[in-house]
Amino acid sequence: MSDDPFEAIKVTFFQECSELLGDLETNLLALETGEGDIETINAVFRAVHSVKGGAGAFGLEDLVRFAHVFETLMDELRSGRKECDDVTVKTLLRASDVLADHIAAAQGTGAPVDAARSAGLVAELEVLTHGQATPAVAAAPVVADEDDFGFKPLTLDLADFGAPAELPSLDLPALDLPSLDLPDLAAPSAAALTAGWRIVFRPHPRLYASANDVSLLLRELTRLGQTSVELDASGLPSLEALDAEDAHLIWTIVLTGDVTEAAVRDVFDFVEMDCDLSITALDGGSPSAETALPPLPVLDAAPAEPAFDLAALLAQAKAPVEAAPVAAPAPVAAAPKPVAPAAPAPAAPSPVASAPAAAPSAPAAVAPVTIRVDLDRVDRLINVVGELVIQQAMLAQRVMESGLARSSDIALGLEDLELLTRDIQDSVMAIRAQPVKSVFQRMPRLVREVAEMTGKRVRLVTSGEDTEVDKTVVERLAEPITHMLRNAIDHGLESPEEREAAGKPAEGTVRLAALHRSGRIVIEIADDGKGINRPRVRGIAVDRGLIAEDAVLTDDEVDNLIFLPGFSTAETITDVSGRGVGMDVVRRSIQALGGRISISSNPGKGSTFTLSLPLTLAVLDGMVVSAAGQTLVAPLSAIVESLTPRIEDVHYVGGHDAVIRFREEFVPMVDVGRVMGFRDDATTLTGGVVMIVETEAGSRAALLVDAINGQRQVVIKSLETHYRQVDGVSAATILGDGSVALILDIDALVIAGHRKSNRPELKMAS
Amino acid sequence: MSSLITLPAVLDLRAAEPLKAQILAVRGQEALLDVSAVERLGGLCLQVLLSAIATWRADGQALTFINVSEAFASQWSAFGASAADLAPQGQLA
Numbered sequence: 001m002s003d004d005p006f007e008a009i010k011v012t013f014f015q016e017c018s019e020l021l022g023d024l025e026t027n028l029l030a031l032e033t034g035e036g037d038i039e040t041i042n043a044v045f046r047a048v049h050s051v052k053g054g055a056g057a058f059g060l061e062d063l064v065r066f067a068h069v070f071e072t073l074m075d076e077l078r079s080g081r082k083e084c085d086d087v088t089v090k091t092l093l094r095a096s097d098v099l100a101d102h103i104a105a106a107q108g109t110g111a112p113v114d115a116a117r118s119a120g121l122v123a124e125l126e127v128l129t130h131g132q133a134t135p136a137v138a139a140a141p142v143v144a145d146e147d148d149f150g151f152k153p154l155t156l157d158l159a160d161f162g163a164p165a166e167l168p169s170l171d172l173p174a175l176d177l178p179s180l181d182l183p184d185l186a187a188p189s190a191a192a193l194t195a196g197w198r199i200v201f202r203p204h205p206r207l208y209a210s211a212n213d214v215s216l217l218l219r220e221l222t223r224l225g226q227t228s229v230e231l232d233a234s235g236l237p238s239l240e241a242l243d244a245e246d247a248h249l250i251w252t253i254v255l256t257g258d259v260t261e262a263a264v265r266d267v268f269d270f271v272e273m274d275c276d277l278s279i280t281a282l283d284g285g286s287p288s289a290e291t292a293l294p295p296l297p298v299l300d301a302a303p304a305e306p307a308f309d310l311a312a313l314l315a316q317a318k319a320p321v322e323a324a325p326v327a328a329p330a331p332v333a334a335a336p337k338p339v340a341p342a343a344p345a346p347a348a349p350s351p352v353a354s355a356p357a358a359a360p361s362a363p364a365a366v367a368p369v370t371i372r373v374d375l376d377r378v379d380r381l382i383n384v385v386g387e388l389v390i391q392q393a394m395l396a397q398r399v400m401e402s403g404l405a406r407s408s409d410i411a412l413g414l415e416d417l418e419l420l421t422r423d424i425q426d427s428v429m430a431i432r433a434q435p436v437k438s439v440f441q442r443m444p445r446l447v448r449e450v451a452e453m454t455g456k457r458v459r460l461v462t463s464g465e466d467t468e469v470d471k472t473v474v475e476r477l478a479e480p481i482t483h484m485l486r487n488a489i490d491h492g493l494e495s496p497e498e499r500e501a502a503g504k505p506a507e508g509t510v511r512l513a514a515l516h517r518s519g520r521i522v523i524e525i526a527d528d529g530k531g532i533n534r535p536r537v538r539g540i541a542v543d544r545g546l547i548a549e550d551a552v553l554t555d556d557e558v559d560n561l562i563f564l565p566g567f568s569t570a571e572t573i574t575d576v577s578g579r580g581v582g583m584d585v586v587r588r589s590i591q592a593l594g595g596r597i598s599i600s601s602n603p604g605k606g607s608t609f610t611l612s613l614p615l616t617l618a619v620l621d622g623m624v625v626s627a628a629g630q631t632l633v634a635p636l637s638a639i640v641e642s643l644t645p646r647i648e649d650v651h652y653v654g655g656h657d658a659v660i661r662f663r664e665e666f667v668p669m670v671d672v673g674r675v676m677g678f679r680d681d682a683t684t685l686t687g688g689v690v691m692i693v694e695t696e697a698g699s700r701a702a703l704l705v706d707a708i709n710g711q712r713q714v715v716i717k718s719l720e721t722h723y724r725q726v727d728g729v730s731a732a733t734i735l736g737d738g739s740v741a742l743i744l745d746i747d748a749l750v751i752a753g754h755r756k757s758n759r760p761e762l763k764m765a766s
Numbered sequence: 767m768s769s770l771i772t773l774p775a776v777l778d779l780r781a782a783e784p785l786k787a788q789i790l791a792v793r794g795q796e797a798l799l800d801v802s803a804v805e806r807l808g809g810l811c812l813q814v815l816l817s818a819i820a821t822w823r824a825d826g827q828a829l830t831f832i833n834v835s836e837a838f839a840s841q842w843s844a845f846g847a848s849a850a851d852l853a854p855q856g857q858l859a
Contacts, residue, residue, distance in 0.1 A: 203809065208779050214809035218844055229846030236813060239790055239821040244782035244814055251846060 009211040012372065013054045014107045020047040021103065022441040024096050029444060031089045041084060044092070045074040051099065053270050055106065056216050062113065063102040069122050070095050073129045075263075088128055095121050097445050195282040196225065196256035197264050203247045207274035214251065220267040225257025254282065375471070378431050382618055385421075385428045386715035389619070392421045393712065393736035422713065429470075429616055436514045436521070437465040439478045443512060446482055450489045457496050457507040458489055464514035469521045470616040476593055477523065477613070480586045484525045484609045485510060487583070492529035492607050502604070504528065520595075520637070521615055526608040532601035534558045540567065559599045559607075563587045591725075596747060620743060622714045623691065624735070625705040628673030631741040633714055633733055634703065638746040640692040642708055660702045662692055669702045670753030672744070676728055693746050701750040712736075716743065728752050768796035768828075775803050777811035786814045797822060802833035807841040819851050 024047040030036040031044070052067035073092070076082040098121050104110025199221070203214055221227050232250040236242070255264065264279050265272070396414055404411055440462050451458040469477075493499075493508035500506050511526040534555060541547045541561045553561075561567060565584040590597045595613035614620075622633035623642075641662075649661040650669070658669040669690070673679050691703045714733035719726060719742075730745035769792035774781055789797065797818070822829035831838075831852045843849050 208808070208810050211779065213778070214812075215807065215841065215844065229844070231846035233813075233816050233820075233847075236817050236820065238824065239786060239793070239814070239817045242786060242814065242817045244786040244810060245779070247809070248813055249809065249816075253846075 010058055013058065014103070015372075016054065017051055017103045017107075018438070020050055021096065021100050022438060023047045024099070025093075025441050025444060028089060028093050028096055031084060032086075032093065036084075038078065041074065041078045045071065045078050048074055048099070049266060049269065051103065053220075055103075056220065057212055057270075058106075060102075060106045062118075063099075063106050066099060066102050066118060066122065069125045069129075070099060073125045076129050082128065091121070091124050091128060093444075093448070095125055097448070100445070196254060197259065197261065198280050198282055199253040199255060199264065200250065200276075200278045201253065201268070202250045202276040203271070204274045204276075205245055205247045207271050208245065208247060210274065212271050212274070214249075217267055217271065218251070218253065221253055221255055221264070224259045224263055224267070225255050227256075228254045230254075256282070373431075378428075382428050382432065385425050386618060389421055389425055389713060389715050390734050390736070392418060394738065395736075397736035425619060425713070429618060432471045432616070432618075433468040434471050434474045435466045435468050436474055436477065436523070439474055439481060440465045440512060440514070442478065443481065443485060446485055447489065447510065450486055454490055455495065456489060456493050458493060459507050459509045460485075460512060461509060462512045467514040467516060467521060468615075469514075469613065470618070473521070473593060473613050473615070476589065477611075480590055480597070480611065481512070481523065481525065483583075483586050484611075485512065488525055488527040488529070488607070488609070492527035492531075494530050498530075502530075516615070517612070520612050523611040523613070524608055525611075526606060528606040531603040531605055531607055532559050532562070532599070534601075534603070537561050556598075556600065559601045562599065563597065618716055620714050620716050620731075620733075622712060622733070622743065624709040624712050624714075624741065625672075625689075625691070626707050626709060627676065627705040628678035630673070630676070630678050631709070631735065631739060632672065632676075632705070633712075633741050633743045634691060634693070635730075635743065635746065636711060638693045638695070640694050640700065642689060642691045645688065645690045645702075645704075658704075660690060662700070662702065665700070667692060667700045667702045668750075668753070669704055670750055671704045672749065673704075673706070675749060675753045693750070695747045695750055699750075701746075701753065703744075703746075703749070714741070714743070768798050770798045770800060772800040772802075773804050775805045777804055777806060778808040779810055782808075782810035782814055785811055786817075789814065789818045793821070794825065794827065796827055797829045799829065799831050800833050801831050801838045802835060804835070804838050804841075807838065807845075809845070812842075812845050812847060816847065816851075 024044055027036065027040045027044045027047070030040050048067050048071045052064055052071055055063040055067060070092075073082070073088075077084050077088070082088070098113070098118050101110060101113045102118070105113045201214075201217070203212075207214075218227070218229060230252040232252065233248070235248045235250065237248065242248075261279060261281070268275065268277055392414075396418065399410060399414055443462070444460055447458050447460040450456075488510050489508070493510070494502065494504075496506035499508060509528050511524065513524045513526075515522050515524075538547075538553070538558050538561070541558075541564070542549050544567070546561065546564050546567065547553065563583050563586075567583065587597050590611055590613065593613055595611060597609065597611050599607055599609050601607040620633070621636040623636055623639055625632050625634055643662075645660055651659050651661070651666070653659060658671075659666040660669050661667075674681070688704050688706055689708050691705065691708070692700055693703055694700055712735075714735070716731045717733055719729060719732045722732075726742075728745055728749045729742045730748075731743045733741050733743055735741050771788055771792065773785065777785065789799070799815070819829055834852050839849065839852060842852060
């Protein structure tokens with residue numbers, strides 16, 4: 001992370017943006033399927049508004065402008081002035097795509113925004129908002145031009161520093177409101193409008209520290225209506241005593257125009273915890289009510305104690321406002337007024353700041369309390385816990401070697417320690433676990449765009465978004481999933497006409513699912529298209545010299561040929577799926593994560609890609625075994641059962657390929673020591689142990705090892721990082737005695753075992 | 767004698783402390799603040815400038831903004847700060 005606090009905050013902003021975009025998409029999709037309600041619309045509004053607010057703080061003008069138009073339409077929708085129909089939702093979905101483009105462009109991670117597309121959507125949004133492409137100026141004359149602040153400068157009288165006890169009472173020229181004449185210019189139904197709002201705003205130092213600035217907030221207010229701003233600098237100490245990062249100024253803004261309290265509060269949405277804020281309705285008929293403000297409490301000139309009792313002041317200020325005769329009660333006047341109990345010590349969080357929380361009418365879902373932590377810190381913690389696990393194992397081993405009785409206090413204490421260590425490790429790993437939702441959420445857009453480009457009609461159905469997996473895995477999933485989805489739509493699905501001709505619905509379905517299966521995460525991407533054209537795939541593979549012409553391949557093996565480097569079935573290279581270099585790259589990136597990818601296809605019915613990945617790249621429950629003098633670890637999740645083979649259960653196919661009878665089934669045997677290359681000669685069965693394992697594909701194999709030494713949780717150390725990838729080995733670990741053990745990659749081992757026995761499939765018919 | 771201080775383009779959170787130190791360094795002298803380069807004025811630097819104005823005034827010294835651009839003046843008054851403070855005052859050396 002950058003040392004520059006501004007850059008760091010910007011990074012956080014973009015992180016939040018990506019979460020907000022996710023929420024946006026989810027909620028818009030809910031609206032599209034008719035599952036949404038007013039709270040969904042509110043949530044969309046909030047997401048867009050949050051993006052806009054943050055973007056404003058960083059001066060990302062293009063993003064702000066686009067988000068503003070978007071937000072304006074959302075405001076119409078949530079106020080009920082506009083109906084949220086199908087056309088609107090579709091436009092909003094496309095607008096969310098462009099919003100994402102603007103964010104990516106602002107972040108520097110994406111291409112520059114397609115200006116024509118953006119402008120087109122702005123026009124569409126405006127048509128939906130106003131019924132015409134240009135904003136209805138007549139209806140909103142008070143909305144200031146973006147570059148014209150429209151502030152009314154007011155005279156500021158600075159206090160003399162020498163006389164802290166004699167502070168000037170607030171001079172309130174702002175209340176001679178020239179803008180009260182506004183109703184003449186604006187809407188005819190002046191009686192229904194509020195005269196405006198009086199906003200007293202005192203930022204805390206935190207507001208500035210988090211890269212917000214009063215200037216931006218003031219500017220936002222000018223967008224809502226006519227403002228006149230009064231600055232109270234009486235709390236400002238002399239330059240010598242001034243802490244440049246402390247906050248001493250108080251602003252009173254009188255905002256006039258037809259503005260709801262919620263709109264005013266929205267401006268302070270990001271900073272409401274970082275300021276004292278009071279928003280009171282102006283009563284058009286009795287401006288004098290406001291003049292009854294009591295003198296400010298005495299300020300202490302010392303910067304350490306800016307004793308400003310805003311709450312008490314507001315409590316007093318509010319009383320005459322309420323007592324004044326109200327000629328035309330504003331609709332918002334019914335909104336709960338901020339409660340203003342006496343403020344405690346200035347350092348304590350102001351009760352006024354928390355009051356606005358009571359104002360919004362719609363009950364928002366209670367969000368869990370979260371903190372953002374630098375990933376490096378989490379990883380450091382995980383590493384240290386990994387070392388703790390190793391150390392604990394080593395200690396346990398030493399204790400055992402010392403000959404202490406298992407029931408001794410030390411041994412028992414050590415067992416407790418082991419449980420505790422395990423708890424710590426699980427908890428730490430949970431910090432890194434994230435739902436795959438963040439990746440899945442990006443896919444509807446992709447599907448929309450690919451469908452548009454290919455002229456196909458596609459419905460994306462996702463499931464298992466909440467399946468959790470390690471953050472690194474989540475991040476690296478996006479690219480392969482993107483690629484496979486593109487592939488599924490571009491190559492898998494037929495055109496609407498072809499589909500109808502085949503008796504299928506014109507709209508194709510692509511399913512994206514995540515699930516946990518045997519200690520791994522499995523991602524499935526299934527389409528209901530035409531399936532893989534096996535003769536063609538085979539023909540291409542032969543043409544390219546990838547397989548021999550007379551090779552005997554199963555259907556599955558033919559399907560999986562598409563993962564070979566350079567294999568491309570697209571006769572014409574499309575913009576969508578690229579040049580056919582993708583699938584082998586996808587496979588490599590999945591393998592690099594310790595995962596596997598396979599495809600199964602049903603001609604005429606569709607294809608399914610299956611991706612399987614480890615849940616975490618940090619720890620593993622393993623069975624420690626030995627083979628040919630080497631200590632190895634087999635992932636416990638793959639092991640079904642262990643047994644001592646009986647000589648009569650073992651049979652040989654073709655004289656050398658051993659299979660073992662296991663629960664009325666013949667299972668091929670894999671001699672681990674031999675397949676791994678630790679020895680050349682075959683093991684004699686006597687004295688060995690067999691572990692029945694299940695592969696990803698669900699087939700079983702019997703791994704023959706010399707002995708099983710016990711079950712243990714091991715810390716995974718990448719072999720690739722320290723050495724290189726080794727076939728049949730997924731990683732390494734350090735055992736309690738300090739020795740290094742290899743962790744077996746069961747599937748690769750079983751395949752290697754088949755290869756060694758020179759038989760692609762071993763299905764015994766007894 | 768008077769001291770000339772040229773203010774940077776961006777007067778944000780990060781600029782506040784250096785600005786304070788820069789101005790404070792010429793305490794007791796007439797100060798000329800050249801704001802021609804200022805593009806962005808934030809609340810914290812506004813505080814520093816307002817405090818400097820008041821401090822210089824209390825000292826009976828002149829503190830003058832020079833080369834006040836329209837952009838600076840409009841940001842200044844957008845804060846509700848007095849435009850009179852931007853006007854030449856005291857005696858130029």
